[in-house]
Amino acid sequence: MYSLLVVDDAVYAVDGIADSIAWEELQISRILKAYDAFEAMSILESEAIDLLICDIEMPEKSGLELLEWMTGNKMETETIILTGHAHFQYARQVIQLGGHSYLLKPPDYDELKGIAGAALEKLRKKRESKFHGEAYGKYAGLWENQLPLLVERLWQDILSERVLFDESRMNDTFAQYGLPVSYSDPIVLVLLSLEQWRGELTSRDEQIMEFAVRNAASEVILNGLQGAVMQDGNGDNYALIYPRSETSPEALEQLISTQCRTFIDSCYELFGCQLSCYISSPVTVRGLSGAAKRLLQQERNHVNSNREVYSLSHEVPRTGNTHMEPVYSDWEMLFERGRAEELGEAVDRFFAEMGREVVHVDVLEAVYHGVLRMIYNVMHKKNMMIRRVYDAEELLEISSATRSLQALRQWVKGSVSKGITGLKEQSKPSLEVIEKAKRYMMDHLSEDFTREDVANHVYLNAAYLSRLFKREEQISLSEYIIGQRLNWAKRLLETTEMKVGHVAETVGYSHIPHFTSLFKKQIGVSPQQYRKEVKST
Template structure:
C-alpha cells in the first residue's frame, strides 16, 4: 500500500527542503507533490488523492488555516501537519481546533518531521482497515436483516433440540408438509463448525453478524453444489448437513471433504478474522443423527489444544491422563451440560437396553464404566464449584465391588447416582451459573493483564468456543463486551474514590496506552476520564 504526500509553502526552498531532505519511500510514500500557494494545493487535491499534507500556516491570499477548512470538506481523509515560525500558543490551539493532525515549529528537525508523518500514516492505515472491516460487516448485516428463517432450517433446529420425535412417521409428515428435498430414508453427514477465536474485538451483535457470514461461506466452500443445508441450531452451534440418498449414489469423497474444510478454514482466517475448526461426522441414517451430534459436541468440548484443524469422527482429544474412553459416558456428560434430565434418562434407557442384550458383557466392563462415570460426575461438579461429597455417599464413590456385582445392581446405581446428581444441580444452582461466577471473579482479579479467551477457558477447563457460547447464553453478553464493561466500571470507581493519575488508572485496568483508554472510556460513558472525575467531584 502506497501513500501520496503534498507539501504546501510559499517559499520555494522550504518546499524543496521537505521534499528532497527526507527519503519518503521508507514510509511507503509513492508520490510527493509540491504546491506554492493554497490555490495550487487545491488544484492538486482535486487531481490526486492526497493522504498527508504538510502545510505552512502563513501564506499570501488564502492561508493554511483557510486551506484546511476546504480540505476538511472536500478531502476529509487527508491528514494535515502544520508548519509555522510562530511559537505563540494561540497558533497551536487554532491549528489543532481546525483539525490538523499535528503542529511543528520552524526550523524543524527532519527526523522529528518524519516521525510525525509516520504516525499520520499509521492513523490513515488504521482508518482504512476499519473502513474495510465495516464494509464487509455492513454487507453481511444487510443480508442478516433481510434473511428470513427457512422451513428447512427450522426442521433441523427442532429435530436437534428434540422438539420433534425422530420416528419415521413424524419425520415423513414434517418432510412432506415442509416440502423438503430429502426423505426419512436419506443419509446425513454432519460437519460441526467451531469458532475458536475472534481476532478483533466484537460486540455480541457483531459476532452474530460475522457468524452469519461464516455460515454463508460454509455453504459456498464446504457444501458447494452438493445437496444439504448450513444452519445454526438452537444452542448456537453452526452445522453443515450433507444429504445423501439411501443407495449412496452421491457418496462424498472423504479426501475432497477434508480439503474443502481446510480451504474454508484458511479463507475464514483471512477474511473473517477468526480461527476455527471443523469436526466431521460420518454418513448416518436419520435415527442415528442425534447421537452423532452429541458425540461431535463432546469432541469439540474436549478439544483444548488443536486449533484451525479438521477433526474426523472418532479422533477424540481427551485431557491428559484420561484412562477410559467410553463414548456413552461422554454422551451423558454433554447432556449434563445441556441441562436436560429427561434426555439423560432417555440416554440411560438406550444404554442399558443395549448392554442387556450384549452377550459378552463382563464384570471388567462394568468396573471400567463405574470408574468412568464417577470421574465424569466429579468433573461436572468441579466445573460448577460443587464437591461430589455434597450429594453422594462415600460408599457410592468407592464400593465398586458391590456396585458391579451384578448387572441389575450396576443399573440401579447408575440411575440413582446420575439422576440424584442432576437433581442436586437443578435444585441448588444452574450448573453454568457457578462457571460464570468463576469467570467473573477471574476477570476482576486480572483486569491489569491482557486477558484472552483461551486463558479463561483454561482456568475453567472448557473448550474456548464452547465457553463463549455458554457465557453469552447465560449473560446475554460476549466475553469481550463483559471485560470492557468491567474495566470501565473499575475505572469509574477509581476516578471517584482515589486521587490516582489517569495514566495509573489506565494501567490498573489493563490499558498501557492512555489515549486508547480515554477513547474506550468516552465511547462507553460519553465523557473523557478527566470530565467524569470533574463531574463526580462537584
C-alpha cells in the first residue's frame, strides 16, 4: 500500500484532490494534507511518503523549492507538480529536480489519476531494482566468503572420486571457482603427515592446531606457487600445487622440497608438531585419487623416522625385518607384578633395537595387537574390568599408535603405565580413597586447587579418581566441590555480616561475579537475596 501527500495553500484545492479521486484503486491507503511547504517538509521528515502532489505557487516557499529540498535530502518520493501558468521554465525545472510530471491547474482528475498510477509504477520498479541490486551485492559477498569452502569441497570430491570426470564440465567448474587449472594440467599433491604433537591435546585442540598447520602450509609451501591446502573426508591434510608451464619438473620438485623442509621446521618450532611431507609426481585431475593412495601407502611404509620430506620418485622398498616382536611373556610378568620401572626399560630396549632396522607398518601393527592381548590377559587374571582403568577408545587407537615407531613406543609405555596404576589401585579399598580425597578437599576449600591436586594427594590418576568418585558417590568431583563451597557460603551468609565478596574469597572463589552467578544457579537466588530471606524468617 502507498501513501499520498497533497500540498497547496488553497484548502479547496487540497480537499478536491484528496476527495474526488478513488485513490484506493491505486492502492493508496493513507492521504495526508499540507497547506504550505514548511508543513509539507515536517510531514516528509516524519512520515514515509510515496507520492507528492504539490502546487508551485505558495507563499514563502514554492513547490519547486520544496522539490529541490527533497532532492537534496535524497527522498524516494515521486512528485507531480501543479501550476496555474503554462511556463516552459517551470516544466524544465521540475524535470531537472527529478519530478515525475507537470500539470496545469485545475487538473483533470482522471488525467491526474492516470499520471499518479504511472508515478507509483515507476516507484515500484525503482524499488524492485534497488532490492535486486542490494540482494545481488549481499549474495555476491556471501559467495566470495564461501568460495574457499567450495574449493575445498571440490578437491575433496575429486580425491574421493565423487565427481563425474567430464573434461568440459570440470573446466567450467574450475573457471566458475576462479581456479588457474584445467582438466589436463599437471598438479602436484603433497600429503602433510601429522606424526606427533608436543604434549597431550584434546580432540578440539587438535582440530584447532591442524587448522593452524594448514594455514602455515598455505603461507610456506605455496609461497610463490599457485595452489590450495585442504583436508579430505578422512581427515588427511594435503597441499595441491598448480605448476607453471615454464618451470621444469626438476626445478619444481626442488622448490617444493625446499619449502616443505621450511614448513616442517616452522611447525615444529611454532606448534610443537612433528610432521613429514610426501610429494607426488605431477598428475592430471583424473590421477589425483591414485596419487593420494600412493602417498598414503608411502606414509605407512615410513615408520622409522620423523620430520622428513619424501617423494614418490624415492619410494621405500618393501624389505627389512618383518618378524621383530618383544618377549611378551617377560613383559606380561612385569606388568602383572606392577614393576613399572623394569617394564619401561624393557620397552625402551626393544624400540631402540627396532630403530636400527628397516621396519614396516605391519610389524608395528603386530606389536600393537600383542601388547593389547597382554593387557587383556592380565586384567582377566586379576578379575578386573578393563573399562575401570581405560577409557572406551584408549585401547582402540591402532591408526594413530602405528603411524610411526615413536608413536607406538609412546602408546605402549602410556598404556602399560596406566594399567599398572589401575592394578595397584584395585588393592586399595575404594571408600578409604574417597574419604581421603574428601578430607583433602574440605581442608583446602578456600584454596584454588584442581582435580589433579586431589588425585596427587591420594596417589591416583586424575581421570581414574574422577570415575571412582562418581561411581561411589553418584556425583562428580567438581559437583561435590561446588556443593561443599556453596554450603559453607550459605552458613557464612546466615551467621555472619561478611560482605558477599569476602564470603566468595573465603570459600575459594576469587572471581566474585562467577561466585554470584554460580550461587544463583545452584541455590535459586543471589547471595544478597539469600541473606535477606534468611534474616527475615
